[in-house]
Amino acid sequence: MFGHMHGRGGRGCGPRGGWDRWAAQAEGRFEGFRHEGRGGGGGRRRMFDGGELRLVLLRMIADEPRHGYELIKAVEELTGGAYAPSPGMVYPALTMLAEMELIAEQPSETARKRFVVTAAGEAHLAEHEEQVAMLMARLAEIGAHRARHDRAPIRRAMRNLRDVVMERVEAGDLSDDAVHEVAALIDGVVQKIERLK
Incomplete structure (x- = not known):
């Protein structure tokens, strides 16, 4: 070298x-x-398509009620800092999940909207269980790759x-x-x- x-x-x-x-x-x-999600030229390649990102966010919300920023940080933490979806990807995805009635806004005294999964959302996750597991494994593997090459x-x-x-x-x-x-x-x-x- x-x-x-x-x-x-x-x-x-x-x-x-x-x-x-x-x-x-x-x-x-x-x-x-660098792994998938951050391009070597300073830009970022898309990690997921829209439907895949919605499944990842839905899975994370089902695990724990979260707002948009918490979801971004959760993905970043899972990948060891190698990938974080942009707010321009996350917030429209949350809006669509809410319109599909898969998540609902949790009452809060703060300005941030924290979301919880609905019964329909739980059913949607169960229906796509295999794909969700694959997507979460992809994120975990990126984190493991980052750790190996720290x-x-x-x-x-x-x-x-x-x-x-x-x-x-x-x-x-x-x-x-x-x-x-x-x-x-x-x-x-x-x-x-x-x-x-």
């Missing part, structure tokens, strides 16, 4: 711009660990490496031998990472 650093010796300890570019490029690779610890370690090396370089107290030793240490870590399974 980082094989481009091989053979550069002390060049890795050059101007800050080189290090910043290297760090940004490397961190960009870890940004590639890049936060690696990003933190990369920032620490960059910061400590730049601090020593800018202090100007490293001998030529020490500069080469730092480069050798980094190259050694690179080689170990490349051999990881």
